[in-house]
Amino acid sequence: MSGFIPYGRQAISDADIAAVEAVLRSDYLTQGPAVPRFEGAVAALTGAAHGVAVNSATSALHVACMALDLGPGDVLWTVPTTFVASANCGLYCGATVDFVDIDPVTWLMCPRALAEKLAAAKEEGRLPKVLVPVHLQGEPCDMAAIGALAREYGVRVIEDASHAIGAVQAGQKVGACTHSDICVFSFHPVKIVTTAEGGLATTNDPVLARRMELARSHGITREPAEMTQAPDGAWYYEQIALGYNYRMTEMQAALGLSQLDRLEAFVERRQALAARYDRLLKGLPVTLPRRAADNRSALHLYVVRVPADRHRGTFDAMRAAGIGVNLHYIPVHLQPFYRAMGFAPGDFPQSETYYREAISLPLYPGLSEADQDRVVATLKAALAA
Template sequence: MSATFLPYGRQAIDESDIEAVAEVLRGDWLTTGPAVDAFDAAFAEAVGARHSVSCSNGTAALHLALAALGVKEGDTCVVPAITFMATANAARYCGAEVAFADVDPDTGLMTPETLDAALARAEGTARVVLPVHLAGQCGALDELAHAATLAGAVLVEDASHAAGSFYRGEPVGNGRYSAAATFSFHPVKTIAAGEGGAVTTNDDAVAARLRLLRSHGIERDPARHRRQEGEPWWHEMHALGWNYRLSDIHAALAHSQLKRLPAFIERRQALARAYDTALQDLPDTVRPLARTRACNPCLHLYPVRIDFEAAGRSRSAVMDRLRAHGIGTQVHYIPVNEQPYYQDRYGRQDLPGARRYYERTLSLPLFVGMADDDPQRVVDRLAQVLGL
């Protein structure tokens, strides 16, 4: 694949995926059918959680998780400044406020120290802490959970990047440190559903609430109806929910992809090692993402830290020249606290770790369809573009 354009990420679809979707298309259920339940059961087993509740996308997963936990107006959710804006937006959908935590400038992750500072700013209103597993890598979940508990809050892991990652030898999403974990199955993620998401939890009541809210708050179980009419069409709306269901078409694709997760993990880790090796020959002005000790990540992204000022090149110029060489890159992410909506709401905030991380980050291509020599090719071109 070295002669073709390398995007920063893309899906890996094979004939087994196509056949899985075709089987649904030949059947009776395109939505609200058995493929959804089958995927939910398989994903829960894969991450070691009691429940997995799938939904339409990763943003919906975040919203559902917070809503199922009862987050409301008057509450505060702590969110790292380096993330996709959906992490913060989900809190606002519930009427809660957002306290932005600074991050380690070399990992982009919330730390126990930056969490403590954000909790202090929340002044006792923190209800949920949302650590983001940026690029697929976890921070100190045990320490973050302890700090959240002391503040009267719970952890909800934004694991949108982290399907296939492990923390202290256990799968991310198993609920050891959190009330829930949310996942995304967007095409560039490790598992693709086209669009899709899931929430995992070990709490039976939270799982029941998730299932209720993802389908308009409608209850169809006669045993749970407040009114017994005896009509087979009877249903009751018990909460104000949303149409966040995953279709059987998307669930079939995600389930097929899940069966290949071990191979995806192995391939992504091999490509990441190839990048790590290739980058060793470059000066310290270009470094890979710093790694945390307790996490064995299946990287969704491969961010590097580049001192663009020292190289005398702007990031946009580097990206343009790499694209001319057939290499796509992206920036993950602009600090969310600097988005106009959040600046208008909370004013300007000084989060130097997030600013430093953002100024240097650039995501290089990483997807399972890359050739063995593609990481070296990318690093060679990057060095050339930077004049190294």
């Protein structure tokens, strides 16, 4: 058997290493100039007015919820087919969490299901305060439809774009917040670009941006205009809100800035590999991912769906052959922690059907065509067994 092929991995260049080394030789390892530069670069890239960098996308989701005043008595909705952080961020704020099922074709938050659930929730007096649509695989949700429904019902929107930096919808970059209040990105090593660990929230609202800045750094300000009294001296600061230590380091920001220079190349390579998968897998008994004509997916993942009765066998056979397939994601409502809240199998059937069929194939810029051929050949053999 040849070497192990992971489902995703970082692409680190000499320029990335030099950028991090330069910070290590500088005066600032944290709270220096690299983080604001990175924030400005991502904001400019997406077309948003503000960027707020933090130490993970989970932290970004949390401070986004805090900025929108989510709290006890409020409700947050997201999809079951996501990483647990998309839901947990609501619990961090003391809110209740519920879910909207996915569309059987796009595998993203279903606007029809959302419309029906919002109408019922309005009648019951249980409208959510915050909605978190998730751009699974890097494919943008139908944000025009979701945004219109959110405006109709007075719901705030946080886009979970952890998979989707570099994605485009209807000519606009994901992160521009055209149909949302805040958009969150992840820079984990297997994502499109990496800061090792890290996240960032974009917004067009200066008040929300400032609230997130305070929340990421203990709720502390050194701005006299925000203080309750005149400063006692140059050392003076005030805690004016409850916050956390969610700061991004200078090394992480420098790595992110260097990686952003290759974002387009990364996405183009993923597009080419995905198109090649599309061709090589045609005719197999699998459902290929759908990419909308007016979207450019960032293609963090390439997910296929296989018949449920062949799912476990196919997955295990590929792992045994050194192909690091994965599954994104176990429906959040089926996790023991959420089942203890009252969620149960059958609550969100489309997400549960997806879980019984989905397999994430290897996809990353450094994946060679020879390795991709091996992935496809192994999948074919596993399905035929």
